[in-house]
Amino acid sequence: MMRGKRIWAAGMIFCMLVLLSACGSKGTVAGSKVYVGVTYYDQSDTYMNQLIDCFRNEMDGLGESGLDITVTVRGAGGSQITQDDQVKEMIGAGCNILCVNLVDRTDPSEIIELARQNNIPIIFFNREPVAEDMHRWDRLYYVGADAEQSGVMQGELAVEAIRDNPQTDRNRDGRIQYVVLEGEPGHQDAIIRTESAVNTLKKKGIELEKLSYGIANWNRAQAQNRMMQMISQHQNRIELVLANNDDMALGAMDAYQKLNYTESALPLFFGIDGTDVGIKAVKEGKLAGTVYNDKEGQASAMAKLVKAMAAGEGMEDIRFTNDKYIYLPYSKVKQ
Numbered sequence: 001m002m003r004g005k006r007i008w009a010a011g012m013i014f015c016m017l018v019l020l021s022a023c024g025s026k027g028t029v030a031g032s033k034v035y036v037g038v039t040y041y042d043q044s045d046t047y048m049n050q051l052i053d054c055f056r057n058e059m060d061g062l063g064e065s066g067l068d069i070t071v072t073v074r075g076a077g078g079s080q081i082t083q084d085d086q087v088k089e090m091i092g093a094g095c096n097i098l099c100v101n102l103v104d105r106t107d108p109s110e111i112i113e114l115a116r117q118n119n120i121p122i123i124f125f126n127r128e129p130v131a132e133d134m135h136r137w138d139r140l141y142y143v144g145a146d147a148e149q150s151g152v153m154q155g156e157l158a159v160e161a162i163r164d165n166p167q168t169d170r171n172r173d174g175r176i177q178y179v180v181l182e183g184e185p186g187h188q189d190a191i192i193r194t195e196s197a198v199n200t201l202k203k204k205g206i207e208l209e210k211l212s213y214g215i216a217n218w219n220r221a222q223a224q225n226r227m228m229q230m231i232s233q234h235q236n237r238i239e240l241v242l243a244n245n246d247d248m249a250l251g252a253m254d255a256y257q258k259l260n261y262t263e264s265a266l267p268l269f270f271g272i273d274g275t276d277v278g279i280k281a282v283k284e285g286k287l288a289g290t291v292y293n294d295k296e297g298q299a300s301a302m303a304k305l306v307k308a309m310a311a312g313e314g315m316e317d318i319r320f321t322n323d324k325y326i327y328l329p330y331s332k333v334k335q
């Protein structure tokens, strides 16, 4: 009788240990099938669509290498409420790894809570949550790039181009009159890129005069509108356009084209991202330069995390900054 009880108790302890290790283990996802749920802030964003394509390719690769994997991708149309609902739906449908490009990078609370309750790790990407939120749970990761580096590189490209082309200073007043096209207010890649590009130009001895700036939310059409307004205010005085991304630099060029400006009256345009259209414009000599935002590298880093989470091993081989961040380097692209 006593012996039977002992075997029963040992069996119970064993089951509890198995259950505990399945729920609480930091590295694995529950179940053998991997279901990755991806949501990104807006499906009309050129760079994000290219990054998502790269990520899909990576996931196809994991599938081909034998992982039983399903991927669902949703665009949130610029609404945090929609994105929160998408996360709920994907969790309801059995998703066990989340990849989230937040709509509002200061408002991940609901998503983090949902993930934590269900023990689903999150890979945030491109729109960096604030550090306080990233520390709310140990299964939160971030993949992106260092905004300051992109701004510095854009500034350096502009310095080189201005030095190589003294005619950039069309009114020969010894200063470069410039305007800035900015991404969304509050986005780490907007404020920091602008500040570091301008500071780099100044530090390298280029005298600057800021004429104006326009917020165009990463968007080509909005940038064209803002640029039309700035041209009507300042006419031929604009000598340099610094845009926080390629789409806005291209929108600025569209504005000049619409107004039939001749080539010699155009300012120098600089973007960031190295999207397909951006690189094409650099090759054609329309954009003076851009900074490559390594979407392939970011997608591959996300895939490594997915793979390690799925296998429950390999996290220790990934090189993190501060335990949970992966930043891919930018690089310069010029004519």
Ligand code: GAL
Pocket (backbone or CB within 6 Å): 045, 046, 047, 048, 126, 127, 187, 189, 218, 244, 245, 246, 272, 273, 293
């Ligand atoms: C930036 C990128 C922009 C835009 C934005 C969206 O990193 O340069 O083009 O895609 O992310 O968050």
